[in-house]
Amino acid sequence: MAGLTPGEDRLEIAFFDVETTIPFRPGQKYEILEFGSILVCPKKLVELRNYSSLVRPANLSNITPKSVNCNGIKQEDVKSERMFADIADEVYDILQGRIWAGHNILRFDIPRIREAFAEIGREPPEPKGTIDSLVLLTQKFGRRAGDMKMATLAAYFGLGKQTHRSLDDVRMNFEVLKYCATVLLLESSLPDELVENSVTTPETSSRRRRSIKTSPLQSPVDQQTRENTPAIPILSFVSPVEPQTDPFDMSTLRNEIAPEILAIKEEQNQPSSEAVASEGTNDQEGFLRPGDISIPSIKAVHVPLYQGSQRMKLQLFLGDRPLQLHCPRLVVRFGINGKFLDNSGRRKLNFLIDVNPSLCDVLEKCDSAAKAVSTDSGSGSDWFPVIIPMKGLLNPPTARIHIPTGLNGDADRYAAEIHQRDFSGTSTTQKLISRNPTAEELEPLVTSRTVLGAFLSIEPYDYQQRAGIRLIAKKLVIHSFTQ
Secondary structure: OOOOOOOOOOOOEEEEEEEEOOOOOOOOOOOEEEEEEEEEOOOOOOEEEEEEEEOOOOOHHHOOHHHHHHHOOOHHHHOOOOOHHHHHHHHHHHHOOOEEEEOOHHHHHHHHHHHHHHHOOOOOOOOOEEEEHHHHHHHHOOOOOOOOOHHHHHHHOOOOOOOOOHHHHHHHHHHHHHHHHHHHHHHOOOOHHHHHHHOOOOOOOHHHHHHHHHOOOOOHHHHHHHHHOOOOOOEEOOOOOOOOOOOOOHHHHHHHOOOOOOOOOOHHHOOOOOOOOOOOOOOOOOOEOHHHOOHHHEEEEEEEOOOOOOOEEEEEEEOOEEOEEEEEEEEEEEEEEEEEEOOOOOEEEEEEEEOOHHHHHHHHHHHHHHHHHHHHOOOOOEEEOOEEOOOOOOOOOEEEEEEOOOHHHOOOEOOOEEEEEEEOOOOEEEEEEEOOOEHHHHOOOOOOOOEEEEEEEEEEEEEOOEEEEEEEEEEEEEEEEOO
16 A cells, blocks of 8 residues: 555545464464455445555464464465564554554454554554444344354355455455445334344344333343443544444444544553452452352353343353352462553553362352353353462462453553451451552562452453453452551
């Protein structure tokens, strides 16, 4: 693609996709193997220009058989190709100042682009806005076509097989969007009874979506989900879309991408998927000690991500209530680890604790229940058990506790309450240290052999071919002893 002149408006939508290696050991990064993009006219929805390039990674041995199975790119395919630093100018020119679009780009492709530019010491390009078709179609088209993978959507519309090559996938993504938009536009003009007889998704017309949004939720599960789970943004802009706006209405979308109202909305302003509100953790209501839990009553259930959503999330329940744990005395095996970053560049903090027998029984049941439901729902991701066995007969197993990031978009603070409990010969006192601590506050408090109490939620995850359950800290109580 030829570069634009400095004063030229960048009105095109840049659909793009990256193919990468698959990490095969902890801490290893993804390496870009291919970048592909098309520029699309937002008024006529036609492809204007395209670009694609294979990329040689720094270490060819990172292209493993698992990586080849994913995208078909072999070591010999890229050994003579340019490295990312050699195509960085072209990639920057394509993306800088344009609207970015693609399937799952918020969670995968955008972080890979930013990592690649950081590795060569350059500032990454920034978008005017982002359109993630995975989130958009999940919310607006629903699961009538099955799961929301691009291959499944393409098969639903008879568009052929996905090749998992960047330029092909980008064009397929663009065609799928056009087909879905056409179906939704037609359905919005049909009588509701005709829509009901033609599709199985309950939110396929704008009128029916409005009625669902205004109807009360009936089950305790749905009510809990509505109150505690935020909606994922579909179109990412600085100026927020009014709540009544349907992001897939054609006139609305056309207005939203007008250059006079487009501005960058930093991805780090979005709440992390791990973020958990700290309200309500000042007492023990709703949190159960592992020894008080009936193991057979633990179950894993798919619930809507938010009211009226077709997108589902896996959640663990004890009977009809979300399962939350209160572990009053845990021993820290290894202190705060913050060497990894989330998609927005925040430090991801976690630490290892020794798992006692009663907690071990609960976590093993949670793990098996969530794995069974995940497998039955068609997930092909590798499952990673929450309990980590340790070497040596005298070493108890461990588990990792995650401290949620991204509270209110603040990169320096974490969404957990931290208390300190002082014991003396005659009394016990507890004081609040911080509702939203910084990493600098946490690191000296949570060290090896520290004894602490923890109020934990349990969060199943399935992301980038890795799945399992996480222990998320809502509140930590650091024990200290005075003479």
